[in-house]
Amino acid sequence: MRTGEEVHQRGTHKQGGIVCAGNFIVDRVHTLSYWPEQGNLAHILHQDLGVGGGAANVVTDLASLGFRGRLAAAGCIGADQDGEIVKARLAAAGVDIGGLTALADRMTAHTHVMNVPGQNRTFFYHGGASDAVTDKLISPATFAEAGYRLFYLGYLMLLPGLDRIGPDGSSGASRLLKAARRAGLTTCVDFVSSEDSEFAEKVGVALPFCDFLIINEMEAGRATGVTVRDAKGDLIEAELFKAGERLLAAGVAKGAIIHAPEICFWFAPGAAPIMAHSRPVDPNDIVSTVGAGDAFCAAVLYGLHENWPVEHICAVAHAAAAYCLTGATATDGIPDMSILLREANETTPA
Secondary structure: OOOHHHHHHHOOOOOOEEEEEEOOEEEEEEEEOOOOOOOOOOOEEEEEEEEEOHHHHHHHHHHHOOOOOEEEEEEEEEOOHHHHHHHHHHHHOOOEEEEEEEEOOOOOEEEEEEEOOOOOOEEEEEOHHHHHOOHHHOOHHHHHHOOOOEEEEEEEOOOHHHHOEOOOOOEHHHHHHHHHHHOOOEEEEEEOOOOOOOHHHHHHOOHHHOOEEEEEHHHHHHHHOOOOEOOOOOEOHHHHHHHHHHHHHOOOOOEEEEEOOOEEEEEOOOOOOEEEEOOOOOHHHOOOOOOHHHHHHHHHHHHHHHOOOHHHHHHHHHHHHHHHOOOOOOOOOOOOHHHHHHHHHHHOOO
16 A cells, blocks of 8 residues: 555645535634633733634645645635635635535624633634534535545534434434435544533434544543543543444444544444554644644545555644644644655654
8 A cells, every 4th residue: 555645746636525514714813911810801912813613624724735636615604704704715725615605694603712822722603604504505416526525524513503403303414414425425524522411412313424533532522421531631541442432333434533632543343443642742832722623634534535544644633733733723834744744654654
């Protein structure tokens, strides 16, 4: 089997493709002097404007990685200035924006991200047009007919028009993923870390139509009812194994990939799980943690599209996440895939 770097160098431009459907959000990232107590004042040291959300981050990261196939976006934006920002950013990256529907009665989804360097970020979010996405507004068959191979959907639990379960027991997400599979596309799904009490039920109805699931450890725990970290915050690997097996049993067909800052696990039916440790990152190099999981996901999709070995995919995915930590917005800091592959070849067996 050829290594990922050989495929990257020899790949034919614009063969195949990945369509990213779901959230398209304008992110305004505010870097704060500190996190204030209620009633106090903190200084905004710096502001950055970015386009975020699962689908937007992943498709933009794929473009930054130098993905050689076609890239497309599918979802809803508002007929407003923020919607124009989304379209302009994606079009500049070479993404086909024909699958974006502009809604006159909705604002484009937007988030104010409060970031204190070295700490977790806090989000103030308005769902706007993203809340109106339904399976009727996205046509996977159109992309399949155009030669696309992978259909990414994210984030479940932040797309109420798709998350809602109807009287027949199906959801918009389950119907959309089923349609994508019927059209011949490989389905890939990501969640958001929601505290919704119906998390497991809502994502559960979509899992039987998911080929690859790419989520973090906390989302895996909420989806399966497993406690993945102890009271001190340490990862409980035995429980992560349990979560991975439960996701496969729930219907994930080809692979459940669970990533955490320390490690990732790749579960596949009939095979032993593959484990890959992340590389250390100097806390002083971390500008923002926004989008690191999406960078990981984008690299996984790249490798899946190119049929790379799992070990190579995990190595480049960890590296993509580490690079993302050095940027202020969700898509800053992502290098070309050739850089990640060189690093992966230094750390994984040939």
